[in-house]
Amino acid sequence: MRPGRFGDSRARRIGLLGGSFNPAHAGHLHVARMALRALRLDQLWLMVSPGNPLKPVAGMAPLGERLASARRLEEGGRIIATDIERSLGTRYTADTLRLLRRRFRRARFVFVIGADNLCQLPRWKGWRRIARGTTLAVLPRPGFTRRALAGQAAAALRRHRRAPGALLAERFAPHAAWCLVPAREHAASATAIRAARAGSDTGERRGP
Numbered sequence: 001m002r003p004g005r006f007g008d009s010r011a012r013r014i015g016l017l018g019g020s021f022n023p024a025h026a027g028h029l030h031v032a033r034m035a036l037r038a039l040r041l042d043q044l045w046l047m048v049s050p051g052n053p054l055k056p057v058a059g060m061a062p063l064g065e066r067l068a069s070a071r072r073l074e075e076g077g078r079i080i081a082t083d084i085e086r087s088l089g090t091r092y093t094a095d096t097l098r099l100l101r102r103r104f105r106r107a108r109f110v111f112v113i114g115a116d117n118l119c120q121l122p123r124w125k126g127w128r129r130i131a132r133g134t135t136l137a138v139l140p141r142p143g144f145t146r147r148a149l150a151g152q153a154a155a156a157l158r159r160h161r162r163a164p165g166a167l168l169a170e171r172f173a174p175h176a177a178w179c180l181v182p183a184r185e186h187a188a189s190a191t192a193i194r195a196a197r198a199g200s201d202t203g204e205r206r207g208p
């Protein structure tokens with residue numbers, strides 16, 4: 001982490017877009033911009049994971065490479081790439097959130113996920129505790145939005161769903177709120193980019 005990159009992080013509304021960024025792509029930028037606008041955030045951190053506990057290590061580019069690709073999406077102090085989980089020594093989101101709150105005591109964090117991750121949320125360590133204590137913002141994603149809204153996490157958290165404008169209003173509520181951010185779906189995916197790259201590499205090797 002570069003010193004001072006987070007600027008005055010006290011009493012700020014900070015969106016955390018955690019991810020593998022293997023590589024970063026236009027879908028991430030779309031999500032970041034939509035979350036910043038809909039939730040009136042001060043900053044959005046592209047929080048590059050040292051290793052998603054649910055993803056295989058095979059095929060995962062080194063953290064430095066993934067961080068470099070996320071840095072290419074940075075936008076003037078509002079969208080910032082960071083490998084802060086590396087310095088915190090965390091991989092599980094529950095642990096990261098606990099340590100971030102300790103370190104940035106006056107910041108208000110919103111965890112931003114795509115609809116695919118709302119489907120998967122029940123497999124995260126301590127997911128109910130995360131949802132109880134952390135505001136979640138979910139972005140639509142092709143093939144996942146409807147399934148996510150009909151899934152286990154959305155059903156369990158139904159009473160806590162709010163409109164984006166009301167999301168951060170309930171400061172001392174016993175259970176955090178979540179919302180679906182109204183945004184168009186964006187089709188970019190890192191899996192598709194890796195597959196396209198592998199295809200073009202194979203083509204190059206075959207040659208004419």
Ligand SMILES: Nc1ncnc2c1ncn2[C@@H]1O[C@H](COP(=O)(O)OP(=O)(O)OP(=O)(O)O)[C@@H](O)[C@H]1O
Pocket residue numbers: 017018019020021022027028031112113114115116117139140141142185186187188189190191192
């Ligand atoms: N096009 C998209 N629309 C909505 N959310 C997205 C999109 N791309 C990524 N996200 C979300 O951004 C976060 C980080 O995503 P990640 O870095 O894993 O990219 P990915 O394209 O989902 O990667 P992969 O295909 O390798 O799983 C996740 O919460 C994911 O749901």
Ligand SMILES: O=C(O)c1ccc[n+]([C@@H]2O[C@H](COP(=O)([O-])O)[C@@H](O)[C@H]2O)c1
Pocket residue numbers: 017018019020021047049051052053054055091092093094117123124125
């Ligand atoms: O904490 C967990 O159990 C957990 C399980 C799977 C994913 N996550 C987090 O979810 C975020 C999105 O991950 P990814 O790989 O889908 O981009 C990232 O911050 C991961 O660390 C967290």
